[in-house]
Amino acid sequence: VAENHLSNDQRMILVDWGTTCLRAFLLDGRVIAARLTGPGIGMLAEPPAAVLRTALASWLEASPGIQVVVCGMAGSRNGIREVPYVATPAGAADWQDGAQSLRLWGSTVTIAAGLQGRNTAGAPDLMRGEETQIFGAISRHPQLAAGRHLLVLPGTHSKWTEIRDGAVGRFHTALTGELRALLLQHSLLLRAGAAEGEAGDGFDAGLARAVETRAGLLGSLFEVRSAQIVSGRSRRWSEAFLSGLLIGEESLRMSAAFDASGEVVLIGTAQLCALYALALSRQALGAWTLDGDDCALAGLALLAGSERQVTQYAH
């Protein structure tokens, strides 16, 4: 399967469907015509295929038979169709070969494969969705196709990924975003501070703390609460401090685990990548930031239009 480029007359729908969010893009040539957000695959009342059809309804009706490409948890056991993980090391062609297509609503729906590999400690690790951004980044930026690069995709489950000559090698998941959300929603850590007051230097203080402490993350988290009770910190400051502790710990430990040096490639939203760039700078690492949606679209486009066995959908 060769690399695919969009011709200007290709209309298609590209979908990044993760655990918490569905984002869909209507393309006509290289122009994004529209965008939606919908429910994540972790919280569906209906079968995933029905939810996807509802989310895309107006576009499907306007362009009968339009091709659809989906990455993320749509290919998981609880998704539209379980697509097996592709083993690393994996280049773009290996990954493209692992995608599966099915006929749905008169369209060809192609579902991306995830990757399965080993983390820096030699344990199994998995990704579904981030590989699409990674191969998209490589296809958009030819300098990533040669040599060794360390890519960081921050999020609910941050993925630190080593690529060598355009192929994904070791990668390692950090639970940073999920842990932050759990603590914000369910812990008493953030319930002692005043609702008034700004974030101020909370994030920087958390980053500094993550590096200074010898007691590890479990030994610094309670400082979020004592900062409110003893030092009178506001809730916003404390939330920013928590983010700094978590992102600081992730950056410190993961960059060490990968023996990182020089520059890291960050892929994600500008806001989150800026926080990671700050954290990485404390490990004397530079950061080159790529937009996550751009990379996802470039990766999904690699799966469009290729010859691939098409099967009927059976729920």
Add this chain to the structure above:
Amino acid sequence: VAENHLSNDQRMILVDWGTTCLRAFLLDGRVIAARLTGPGIGMLAEPPAAVLRTALASWLEASPGIQVVVCGMAGSRNGIREVPYVATPAGAADWQDGAQSLRLWGSTVTIAAGLQGRNTAGAPDLMRGEETQIFGAISRHPQLAAGRHLLVLPGTHSKWTEIRDGAVGRFHTALTGELRALLLQHSLLLRAGAAEGEAGDGFDAGLARAVETRAGLLGSLFEVRSAQIVSGRSRRWSEAFLSGLLIGEESLRMSAAFDASGEVVLIGTAQLCALYALALSRQALGAWTLDGDDCALAGLALLAGSERQVTQYAH
């Protein structure tokens, strides 16, 4: 205020009231006559004093005017009466001086103070309830009243505490138990494994992992999920593995932060202390385990019967 010893004719009620559980003991001399469990102070529908009275009703009616001593979150802002923290370094006499008594239901109800100090990284830290077990342990075991000892009280918020010549110095809170509960209840980490299957060597595997990995706790937690998906581990094995990761990380980092050597004193339930003893043995540390309830009772008894200003209760 001198150390108090129970005489054989002293009837009293001793209560350890934490965030998640109320435990009450009826004493006649040194004999425990009964025991109750009730709601933690974090989940009350009624005012705390009313809840306590309900929990103790039959004992209060049987012995009008019986004295009551309470430690834990009963002395917090949302408790029966906010009792200020006593600053460390603090010996038993300092702590006894910080307790407050009030008249309730014809009885004298004494509420223990918590402690406020600095952790190993110099940040503020707090405890309410564990100090009672610590001073109880020291009063029961005279060898703890001289020299330096490291006490570990594992739980929702584990407290690692240095004592020197019987006074509490630095102490450091680790969020281990709370994080474990949050992940078990709310995370997808544990939702991929089969309900059948035993814990097996899961805990040991987690302990080993915590020491081996260079990626830190955030970088090892996702292994709980991939072990189920890739390696077919059961839910019980994975839960034990998670406990091993967390207790292993806590033991590794906190023992380093305190420059621990030789023997550590564990205070808590036999089951939980056994897990910590295993983890500590991997850092070449011995463990001497004391029963948490015994220590709490000994500590509460230090607050019984002493001369202390008594005030009326106003809710």
